[in-house]
Amino acid sequence: MSTLRVTAEKLTVHTHPNADALELAQVGLYRAVVAKGQYQDGDWAVYIPEQSVLPAALIDELGLTGKLAGSGHDRVKAIRLRGELSQGIVCRPAALAGTDLAAAHAEGRDFAPDLGIVKWVPPIPVHMSGDVVAAADLLHWVDIENIKRYPGIFAPGEQVVATEKIHGTACLYTLTPDGEFVSSKGFGAKGLALARSDRNLYWRAVLAHRVPEAAAKLAAIFGAERVGIFGEVFGQGVQDLAYGAKAGAELPGYAVFDVSFSDASGAVRWVDAEELPGVLAGLSVRLPVVPQLYAGPYDEAALVALAEGRETVSGTAAHLREGLVVRPRRERRSDITGSRAIGKLVSDAYLTRKGGTEYE
Structure with missing residues (x-):
């Protein structure tokens, strides 16, 4: 599995080909589905990768209650939304309001501890x-x-x-x-x-x-x-x-x-x-x-x-x-x-x- 790091990233925004109200925010080669107009090219946001387990308060803040994977509906997993693969979550959590995300990216800062996000560990049969x-x-x-x-x-x-x-x-x-x-x-x-x-x-x-x-x-x-x-x-x-x-x-x-x-x-x-x-x-x-x-x-x-x-x-x-x-x-x-x-x-x-x- 990959290491878990929740980081600030500069976004490239693409049109969603199958949904007028949605867009695709790109981080690296990943694309995450976001609401149209929420971000512009060059904006900075926080990227939460797959296999992250989120605390209940953050899930509620992001409007994802009941929508995530796992028995606790708290794990980030790749899904298809209107035909497009969405990997990870792009967001600006309230807990990081006022944070210089560009500077945090340059420093390589990991926001997982600040946000209470942990890596999902699979069960061992x-x-x-x-x-x-x-x-x-x-x-x-x-x-x-x-x-x-x-x-x-x-x-x-x-x-x-x-x-x-x-x-x-x-x-x-x-x-x-x-x-x-x-x-x-x-x-x-x-x-x-x-x-x-x-x-x-x-x-x-x-x-x-x-x-x-x-x-x-x-x-x-x-x-x-x-x-x-x-x-x-x-x-x-x-x-x-x-x-x-x-x-x-x-x-x-x-x-x-x-x-x-x-x-x-x-x-x-x-x-x-x-x-x-x-x-x-x-x-x-x-x-x-x-x-x-x-x-x-x-x-x-x-x-x-x-x-x-x-x-x-x-x-x-x-x-x-x-x-x-x-x-x-x-x-x-x-x-x-x-x-x-x-x-x-x-x-x-x-x-x-x-x-x-x-x-x-």
Whole structure:
């Protein structure tokens, strides 16, 4: 998931093609439906992203009582309004009256604490949870920002690799000189790992696909103290998109999307996107890898289009495509995100599907 930041943004306003009383306020590549005449091109406003949970007073102030997602009708979710996708909320909350929004933008100010907005944390199903242990040596995964929110992550023409984003649950595996850790993205962010259990989904996937053996071979190749293998576990019973796999089967659906390692200094490095498939293919233990859908110069419009369509994971195109994960061919840091240069594009059809699940 992306990080939660509620920020001041300069708007570009577009005509709504299907509604005389509505317009579209653009932030990055996102567009949010607003009342016509509420904003003009160049106006500053506050942008509240998807997956935000709003307090009741703010919901009432914005006139959104009963209109938001979730059991409490308090979560911001992408919706279609008169045929146009609306992502996030553009507003000027009364609590920020008198605030210089242009200056706040320049400072990078986050208004979430001021407004009582928190990030939605998906529930953890029983078969994905378990007893936890401290895991200080765990190699962590990162929050991936949406390119539509931060379109400057990649430069036009930069060489990139785009892989299919699989709708499952991220599984973190770390091999250390003293042992091994398996964790989910949520537990891993807290420095926790899951105690080994044949009933736990993550452990079953790791053991069934011989991930520990692959990690040991990678440690030898890179001369690494620690090796992290990051894969997506998927299948029926994990999320609403199963890709023909069964989470309860002897061989759960699993596909590697990243590998990191660290030396004795503790510095963490990532295997370059262009080298990852070859590195994994060279192992005697063959790990499944997420499908690569594109490699070439960065073309924003083409990649936004490629994020739509049908999935390629099952081989039968059984589901819609969740989207893409885009990385530079050679690993680098991004000044936009303040960490790795990596971003995602999520398909409109995925965002607006009915009955979707979002377990982490």
